Amino acid sequence: MTAFSEELMPSVEEFRILKTELAAGNPKKRVFTQxxxxxxxxxxxxxxxxxxxxxxxxxxxxxxxxxxxxxxREEKK
Structure with a gap:
């Protein structure tokens, strides 16, 4: 498994959109960069x-x- 730094990690929403596209069998083309x-x-x-x-x-x-x-935790301090 690849480790990701938080600033490089796409948002949860981006993954959910991609997951929906993949489930439909029709993912949009994307540029895959870091x-x-x-x-x-x-x-x-x-x-x-x-x-x-x-x-x-x-x-x-x-x-x-x-x-x-x-x-x-920070807010409670």
Missing amino acids: QPGSLIFFRTTLDEAKADTDTKLKIAEANEGGKKQRQL
């Missing part, structure tokens, strides 16, 4: 792309949850 906010994603088959997107969506959701927890 620029901030871009989807870091490169697979050869639709099944691999679906699996990779599911994994990265879980990572993005976990990162988002972690950010919220840190914010709550």
Whole structure:
């Protein structure tokens, strides 16, 4: 699994959109780069792309949850 820094990780919403497109079997073409906010994603088959997107969506959701927890802890201080 690839490790991502938070500033390079696409948003949860971007992954959800891609997951929906993949489920429909018609993903839009994207530029896959490591620029901030871009989807870091490169697979050869639709099944691999679906699996990779599911994994990265879980990572993005976990990162988002972690950010919220840190914010709550900081607000309580």
